[in-house]
Amino acid sequence: MRRGTEANLIDKIASISRGSRFVKTGIGDDAAVIDLPRGRYVVTTDTLVERIDFLPDELPFWIGRRAAAANLSDLAAMGAGPVGCLLTLGLPARRGLDYGWKIARGVTSKMAPWNVPLWGGDLSRAREVFVTLCLVGRARRPILRSGARPGNRVFVTGTPGAAAVALAARRRNRGRPPRADERAHLDPTPRIEFARRLERGRLATAMIDVSDGLSLDADRLARASGVALELSGAKSGTLSTSSDDFELLFCVAPKNIEAVLAAARQTGTPLSEIGRVVRGEGIFRLKDGKKRRLAPVGYDHFSR
Amino acid sequence: MRRGTEANLIDKIASISRGSRFVKTGIGDDAAVIDLPRGRYVVTTDTLVERIDFLPDELPFWIGRRAAAANLSDLAAMGAGPVGCLLTLGLPARRGLDYGWKIARGVTSKMAPWNVPLWGGDLSRAREVFVTLCLVGRARRPILRSGARPGNRVFVTGTPGAAAVALAARRRNRGRPPRADERAHLDPTPRIEFARRLERGRLATAMIDVSDGLSLDADRLARASGVALELSGAKSGTLSTSSDDFELLFCVAPKNIEAVLAAARQTGTPLSEIGRVVRGEGIFRLKDGKKRRLAPVGYDHFSR
Numbered sequence: 001m002r003r004g005t006e007a008n009l010i011d012k013i014a015s016i017s018r019g020s021r022f023v024k025t026g027i028g029d030d031a032a033v034i035d036l037p038r039g040r041y042v043v044t045t046d047t048l049v050e051r052i053d054f055l056p057d058e059l060p061f062w063i064g065r066r067a068a069a070a071n072l073s074d075l076a077a078m079g080a081g082p083v084g085c086l087l088t089l090g091l092p093a094r095r096g097l098d099y100g101w102k103i104a105r106g107v108t109s110k111m112a113p114w115n116v117p118l119w120g121g122d123l124s125r126a127r128e129v130f131v132t133l134c135l136v137g138r139a140r141r142p143i144l145r146s147g148a149r150p151g152n153r154v155f156v157t158g159t160p161g162a163a164a165v166a167l168a169a170r171r172r173n174r175g176r177p178p179r180a181d182e183r184a185h186l187d188p189t190p191r192i193e194f195a196r197r198l199e200r201g202r203l204a205t206a207m208i209d210v211s212d213g214l215s216l217d218a219d220r221l222a223r224a225s226g227v228a229l230e231l232s233g234a235k236s237g238t239l240s241t242s243s244d245d246f247e248l249l250f251c252v253a254p255k256n257i258e259a260v261l262a263a264a265r266q267t268g269t270p271l272s273e274i275g276r277v278v279r280g281e282g283i284f285r286l287k288d289g290k291k292r293r294l295a296p297v298g299y300d301h302f303s304r
Numbered sequence: 305m306r307r308g309t310e311a312n313l314i315d316k317i318a319s320i321s322r323g324s325r326f327v328k329t330g331i332g333d334d335a336a337v338i339d340l341p342r343g344r345y346v347v348t349t350d351t352l353v354e355r356i357d358f359l360p361d362e363l364p365f366w367i368g369r370r371a372a373a374a375n376l377s378d379l380a381a382m383g384a385g386p387v388g389c390l391l392t393l394g395l396p397a398r399r400g401l402d403y404g405w406k407i408a409r410g411v412t413s414k415m416a417p418w419n420v421p422l423w424g425g426d427l428s429r430a431r432e433v434f435v436t437l438c439l440v441g442r443a444r445r446p447i448l449r450s451g452a453r454p455g456n457r458v459f460v461t462g463t464p465g466a467a468a469v470a471l472a473a474r475r476r477n478r479g480r481p482p483r484a485d486e487r488a489h490l491d492p493t494p495r496i497e498f499a500r501r502l503e504r505g506r507l508a509t510a511m512i513d514v515s516d517g518l519s520l521d522a523d524r525l526a527r528a529s530g531v532a533l534e535l536s537g538a539k540s541g542t543l544s545t546s547s548d549d550f551e552l553l554f555c556v557a558p559k560n561i562e563a564v565l566a567a568a569r570q571t572g573t574p575l576s577e578i579g580r581v582v583r584g585e586g587i588f589r590l591k592d593g594k595k596r597r598l599a600p601v602g603y604d605h606f607s608r
Contacts, residue, residue, distance in 0.1 A: 005604065007604070024344065028528070029382070029448050030348065030378045031446075032346065033345070033382070034344070034345045034347060036342065038341050041340050042336065042338070043440075044335035045424065047392050047394065047436070053428075074335050078333070078335050086347060086348075090351065090434060120347060120349065121349060126353045126356070128430065128431045130394060130434060132436045134438040137335070139337075142329070144329060144333050145332075145333050301395075
């Protein structure tokens with residue numbers, strides 16, 4: 001009996017979809033059936049598109065890992081831990097189904113440390129590759145963008161702007177397995193463990209992930225909180241970079257700074273203090289004692 | 305202060321995202337925060353891609369409605385009612401953001417009868433339009449594909465193959481507002497109310513939505529249930545059509561047939577009995593007393 005190649009790929013993906021937490025019926029019916037306990041859930045979806053979010057000749061396994069990292073970073077920004085996900089693949093016929101299989105393996109490999117099951121998904125032909133993940137997580141007290149208060153200090157994990165440097169390295173090494181210096185672009189580390197500690201300890205008043213550039217995302221947090229941010233500790237180069245670092249920008253009341261630094265040490269998370277929250281609106285840079293308003297610069301899909 | 309046009313569209317979509325059921329924090333943070341009661345949930349995702357699932361010059365409002373219908377149909381196939389959704393749009397720069405806005409309005413208008421909130425989503429540039437919805441629903445006892453038993457009767461809602469006829473009509477009228485005879489392609493009716501009655505009354509043993517063609521989806525249900533289906537009542541033309549009707553194919557124990565017919569009357573759902581479940585595997589057609597095995601024919605994204 002003829003069976004579509006599409007069905008074969010779906011069977012193959014179902015065979016590697018991990019874990020069974022909450023799952024009553026997984027891949028293979030019209031929809032997945034999930035038994036969820038009562039609670040506060042966090043849902044996000046993030047899409048990578050060929051030429052926009054990754055190089056056209058990128059290796060599919062690494063496209064999958066990057067898609068997973070982008071979505072995990074959104075959960076980290078809420079202080080949430082992942083519970084389950086759905087994967088949608090758009091694939092040009094010329095790529096072949098093995099290409100889709102490698103993307104799926106990349107996604108599941110990146111999710112593996114948290115044992116996140118693939119609840120389901122969809123597969124379609126398309127003119128260019130796109131990868132959409134929908135990720136569900138949980139957090140008792142999700143950390144919003146809107147809780148920053150004057151007097152808070154501003155921190156950022158990792159090295160903002162590193163993804164832009166890594167992308168440049170990747171361009172020179174394209175089509176080959178990534179080297180260590182390409183990881184910040186291709187395989188960023190979701191800051192889930194660190195963010196979970198911030199959430200459990202109520203250590204951050206507001207948080208956002210830096211996905212479109214430090215100044216643009218800092219401006220979004222300031223706007224949501226109705227405050228201004230003075231960013232004296234950030235290098236001016238990183239503020240004007242439109243970089244998708246998937247690092248966390250967050251605000252901390254002074255009494256919690258020691259606990260935040262301890263959480264960073266315990267989870268091996270690089271951390272920099274880059275400024276403070278003040279009354280007002282927008283973002284500013286302090287240099288030689290002078291305060292200069294910054295225009296939020298970053299990535300917008302439709303403004304260029 | 306400069307704000308991206310992308311942010312403007314997201315704000316606009318947030319303003320029409322309906323209802324607040326379960327929603328603690330909606331569009332505008334890194335992820336949506338949803339308070340869910342304990343229960344059995346059903347999650348599905350379905351994508352429409354330009355040229356594959358709709359004509360390139362289709363009107364965006366109707367693309368949105370069709371995307372919503374496809375996802376609602378997956379929930380109906382489980383006997384579930386919708387709870388919330390996430391919308392991802394891939395948009396070519398030449399289309400402009402107003403095009404995305406019209407798709408979003410189409411989605412929300414189609415979801416409106418069930419008051420389904422838009423929890424969140426994503427927006428990306430792309431070479432061709434794609435629309436991905438992730439839809440969450442609930443059902444106490446979801447109706448799977450795997451419960452059909454010999455002796456059950458086989459029913460189908462609506463008119464299988466109607467979408468193919470309507471697509472042909474749409475091709476002749478393309479670019480203009482759809483006429484009534486184009487609805488089965490462009491604006492199919494999700495059978496949610498009827499399916500909810502089947503679920504609440506435990507009236508169906510197995511169910512699937514006909515999204516890739518009657519014979520292919522009947523074969524999927526037979527395979528999942530470990531049975532064979534004799535399809536004597538279906539017109540042979542409709543069996544060989546690769547049609548995305550979004551109608552329901554389901555199996556009923558004889559004692560429940562009266563209740564099923566009553567549910568169809570009460571919800572205004574057209575219904576046909578097209579066969580019965582027997583021991584064996586695969587799908588058969590009875591004609592002039594002779595039993596002939598049918599090859600499942602239908603849509604596979606990658607086999608042609």
